[in-house]
Amino acid sequence: MPxxxxxxxxxxxxxxxxxxxxxxxxxxxxxxxxxxxxxxxIAAAGNEILRVGESDDVEGHSPLxxxxxxxxxxxxxxTPGLIDPHTHPVFSMTREKEFEMRLQGKSYMEIxxxxxxxxxxxxxxxxxxxxxxxxxxxxxxxxMLRYGVTTIEAKSGYGLSTESExxxxxVIRDLNQTHPIDMVPTFLGAHEIPDEYRNNRNGYIELIIDxxxxxxxxxxxxxxxxxxxxxxxxxxPESRKIQQAADDxxxxxxxxxxxxxxxxxxxxxxxxxxxxxDHLVYISEAGIKALASSGTVxxxxxxxxxxxAGKQYAPARKMIEEGVVVALSTDCNPxxxxxxxxxxxxxxxxxxxxxxxxxxxxxxxxxxxxxINREGVIGQLQPGMSADMVVWNMADYRELPYHYAVNLVAxxxxxxxxxxxx
Amino acid sequence: MPxxxxxxxxxxxxxxxxxxxxxxxxxxxxxxxxxxxxxxxIAAAGNEILRVGESDDVEGHSPLxxxxxxxxxxxxxxTPGLIDPHTHPVFSMTREKEFEMRLQGKSYMEIxxxxxxxxxxxxxxxxxxxxxxxxxxxxxxxxMLRYGVTTIEAKSGYGLSTESExxxxxVIRDLNQTHPIDMVPTFLGAHEIPDEYRNNRNGYIELIIDxxxxxxxxxxxxxxxxxxxxxxxxxxPESRKIQQAADDxxxxxxxxxxxxxxxxxxxxxxxxxxxxxDHLVYISEAGIKALASSGTVxxxxxxxxxxxAGKQYAPARKMIEEGVVVALSTDCNPxxxxxxxxxxxxxxxxxxxxxxxxxxxxxxxxxxxxxINREGVIGQLQPGMSADMVVWNMADYRELPYHYAVNLVAxxxxxxxxxxxx
Numbered sequence: 001m002p003x004x005x006x007x008x009x010x011x012x013x014x015x016x017x018x019x020x021x022x023x024x025x026x027x028x029x030x031x032x033x034x035x036x037x038x039x040x041x042i043a044a045a046g047n048e049i050l051r052v053g054e055s056d057d058v059e060g061h062s063p064l065x066x067x068x069x070x071x072x073x074x075x076x077x078x079t080p081g082l083i084d085p086h087t088h089p090v091f092s093m094t095r096e097k098e099f100e101m102r103l104q105g106k107s108y109m110e111i112x113x114x115x116x117x118x119x120x121x122x123x124x125x126x127x128x129x130x131x132x133x134x135x136x137x138x139x140x141x142x143x144m145l146r147y148g149v150t151t152i153e154a155k156s157g158y159g160l161s162t163e164s165e166x167x168x169x170x171v172i173r174d175l176n177q178t179h180p181i182d183m184v185p186t187f188l189g190a191h192e193i194p195d196e197y198r199n200n201r202n203g204y205i206e207l208i209i210d211x212x213x214x215x216x217x218x219x220x221x222x223x224x225x226x227x228x229x230x231x232x233x234x235x236x237p238e239s240r241k242i243q244q245a246a247d248d249x250x251x252x253x254x255x256x257x258x259x260x261x262x263x264x265x266x267x268x269x270x271x272x273x274x275x276x277x278d279h280l281v282y283i284s285e286a287g288i289k290a291l292a293s294s295g296t297v298x299x300x301x302x303x304x305x306x307x308x309a310g311k312q313y314a315p316a317r318k319m320i321e322e323g324v325v326v327a328l329s330t331d332c333n334p335x336x337x338x339x340x341x342x343x344x345x346x347x348x349x350x351x352x353x354x355x356x357x358x359x360x361x362x363x364x365x366x367x368x369x370x371x372i373n374r375e376g377v378i379g380q381l382q383p384g385m386s387a388d389m390v391v392w393n394m395a396d397y398r399e400l401p402y403h404y405a406v407n408l409v410a411x412x413x414x415x416x417x418x419x420x421x422x
Numbered sequence: 423m424p425x426x427x428x429x430x431x432x433x434x435x436x437x438x439x440x441x442x443x444x445x446x447x448x449x450x451x452x453x454x455x456x457x458x459x460x461x462x463x464i465a466a467a468g469n470e471i472l473r474v475g476e477s478d479d480v481e482g483h484s485p486l487x488x489x490x491x492x493x494x495x496x497x498x499x500x501t502p503g504l505i506d507p508h509t510h511p512v513f514s515m516t517r518e519k520e521f522e523m524r525l526q527g528k529s530y531m532e533i534x535x536x537x538x539x540x541x542x543x544x545x546x547x548x549x550x551x552x553x554x555x556x557x558x559x560x561x562x563x564x565x566m567l568r569y570g571v572t573t574i575e576a577k578s579g580y581g582l583s584t585e586s587e588x589x590x591x592x593v594i595r596d597l598n599q600t601h602p603i604d605m606v607p608t609f610l611g612a613h614e615i616p617d618e619y620r621n622n623r624n625g626y627i628e629l630i631i632d633x634x635x636x637x638x639x640x641x642x643x644x645x646x647x648x649x650x651x652x653x654x655x656x657x658x659p660e661s662r663k664i665q666q667a668a669d670d671x672x673x674x675x676x677x678x679x680x681x682x683x684x685x686x687x688x689x690x691x692x693x694x695x696x697x698x699x700d701h702l703v704y705i706s707e708a709g710i711k712a713l714a715s716s717g718t719v720x721x722x723x724x725x726x727x728x729x730x731a732g733k734q735y736a737p738a739r740k741m742i743e744e745g746v747v748v749a750l751s752t753d754c755n756p757x758x759x760x761x762x763x764x765x766x767x768x769x770x771x772x773x774x775x776x777x778x779x780x781x782x783x784x785x786x787x788x789x790x791x792x793x794i795n796r797e798g799v800i801g802q803l804q805p806g807m808s809a810d811m812v813v814w815n816m817a818d819y820r821e822l823p824y825h826y827a828v829n830l831v832a833x834x835x836x837x838x839x840x841x842x843x844x
Contacts, residue, residue, distance in 0.1 A: 094818075094825070097818075099824040100778055100824070303826075306773070309773045338826065339825070339828055341827045341828050344827035350522070351525065351728070351731045354526070356526065357522060398518035398519060399518045402760055403516070404760065404761045405725075405763045405827045406569065406761055
């Protein structure tokens with residue numbers, strides 16, 4: 001008989017333990033069931049959850065290791081660590097002047113002439129020393145962690161040259177070794193066409209396919225390939241070609257789809273069995289049906305609409321009704337959505353996407369795990385899964401969207417360790 | 423020759439020292455001038471600012487007291503401590519269920535029947551022990567302070583009986599003695615008509631005038647009298663009558679005006695020389711001209727529109743063009759806007775009110791001071807004024823609205839003391 005594992009972490013007296021036990025992914029009405037145990041407890045050994053249940057029961061059946069961390073939640077809410085499945089965190093230059101110019105009615109050309117836009121970020125990143133990128137990215141990861149996020153997807157896409165794309169992905173790889181937040185890396189060489197290829201877009205597409213993707217795969221720098229499929233950026237045939245090459249090379253697929261216009265991005269993502277299609281503000285009826293049928297996760301980014309002062313948000317309710325797997329993310333990036341707060345996206349989901357608190361919590365935990373191919377590992381509090389969790393300064397999970405734009409995180413546990421104690 | 427005062431606080435190497443030197447209040451184009459000193463420094467002795475200028479100059483001319491706190495801002499932004507001029511922070515019960523019901527399309531009656539609405543807060547407050555109110559309010563004040571707020575206006579209005587209104591004002595008075603945040607107390611007995619007076623509104627108005635106001639004044643529990651002037655709450659003649667009694671008793675005046683409908687609230691506020699008129703989503707053209715002419719501060723509360731998922735925001739640009747003094751506030755309360763983050767209101771001001779970062783910063787400092795009768799004391803960093811200031815994790819003040827829904831405060835100094843060190 002093997003020795004029973006002893007708990008190195010015990011949280012007791014949890015008012016609402018949001019386990020997310022149940023179907024993976026969540027669709028339709030399933031999104032409303034977040035698996036609450038009232039007066040709950042949870043025990044873990046290292047990064048493995050051992051027991052989840054009634055507080056007294058868990059405490060009574062969990063022998064404690066020496067030096068075990070025991071937390072009395074005193075009636076607070078505990079959820080899985082939040083998962084942000086769409087971020088662009090590796091950059092140095094912020095673009096606050098562009099934000100103000102846009103809101104004051106300046107045109108795209110005026111902003112570009114004043115040094116704004118995505119290609120401004122590219123020019124900056126190429127010349128930024130690696131150490132500076134590490135420091136700036138670390139500040140953002142620290143902030144995410146303080147707001148309850150324990151795993152993120154992180155994209156390249158401000159390099160747009162083989163060297164600079166790899167530089168971004170290496171920053172992600174190196175920080176993944178040292179920072180508590182886990183990062184799932186995505187190659188986004190097809191984020192834009194860089195300045196030097198404006199008159200030779202096919203040349204850049206060939207560079208992506210013939211040089212970037214092979215090197216990224218060879219060096220194990222990414223799990224996903226993403227692309228900005230949009231009018232004026234990559235059209236549908238170009239997107240299919242690039243993503244087919246990525247798929248052939250063994251990368252899983254994501255798409256920036258139908259953000260500004262309905263161009264069939266969702267349909268292409270479904271056709272190519274992408275793991276996720278993201279943005280989807282202008283997704284078509286056919287696109288919704290296609291995603292529901294393929295099981296591709298719709299990653300909604302309400303912060304981007306918000307931060308661009310847009311009026312049109314993704315049709316979340318219609319997607320949920322049609323059985324699409326819906327997740328939420330910050331889109332954290334210097335141009336269109338500079339925020340590390342995934343809890344605030346839960347507020348926007350309530351206000352603008354008309355999602356309930358339970359639906360939105362499903363969308364930043366279990367469904368967000370599906371969007372980055374981590375289902376069954378994170379996003380739920382179940383025996384055998386990772387010990388990533390958040391203790392919140394609230395007695396009812398519905399406070400999360402309602403009490404807005406402030407940090408309600410009390411403690412963050414990542415891989416069984418207490419890493420934030422606000 | 424008197425001995426020169428020695429500095430007990432010195433902040434040097436400030437990238438942008440936002441002094442707010444200049445006109446008080448700020449109107450029109452003046453809002454854009456926030457008095458920046460680049461590479462600035464500031465010295466204080468206790469709660470008195472001694473010197474403001476170039477970093478080297480301030481350092482060179484400020485003899486330091488023993489144990490002086492010296493902060494190297496390393497290029498960061500420093501502003502005056504933020505001032506929140508409209509809050510309802512004294513309550514226990516949160517109303518997250520009502521928030522969700524409203525967003526899911528439930529009617530006002532369904533919400534009221536489920537125990538929601540302002541009168542639910544009244545029922546709860548009346549039975550909440552004073553100690554519990556102190557604790558819950560302290561949590562909110564702590565959070566405000568962490569987000570850079572050093573002075574607030576705080577209202578009663580969930581008591582609606584002489585005893586319970588006084589209970590709320592005494593909580594404000596007592597916390598004012600012990601908490602770093604300074605509170606300017608406002609009596610808001612005319613927040614609603616309580617349950618027991620639904621069929622006798624004149625009886626309640628008499629109670630306010632004949633009993634509440636005299637007791638509040640006698641016990642020095644409030645500086646201001648506020649009223650919810652709105653269709654279905656207090657109409658214009660009732661508002662004039664109650665506020666005239668408050669004015670006669672020596673209280674200064676504030677109005678909740680034209681929040682849901684244009685009812686002439688702004689015009690009445692101007693007529694009665696109120697210090698501020700607040701909300702103003704539906705202010706009339708005549709109301710705007712009246713406020714501009716009377717100098718009454720327009721306190722705008724974009725978080726309330728946001729948190730109610732409204733589409734209509736106060737016409738800030740038109741007010742600024744017409745010369746109205748504009749300030750911003752959270753409206754922190756459990757029903758329509760539960761947030762302690764005044765920085766987030768700067769983001770909403772940019773996105774929804776189309777105010778620039780500089781205008782919004784003027785609106786949460788110097789103009790907010792005017793809204794609570796503290797001009798010349800707080801809201802600017804000038805010799806002789808209070809040493810309330812915030813060191814921000816940013817190199818350019820325009821990052822404040824742009825980098826949204828996260829806490830960018832590095833340090834808060836209140837009355838010359840370092841009270842937050844994030």
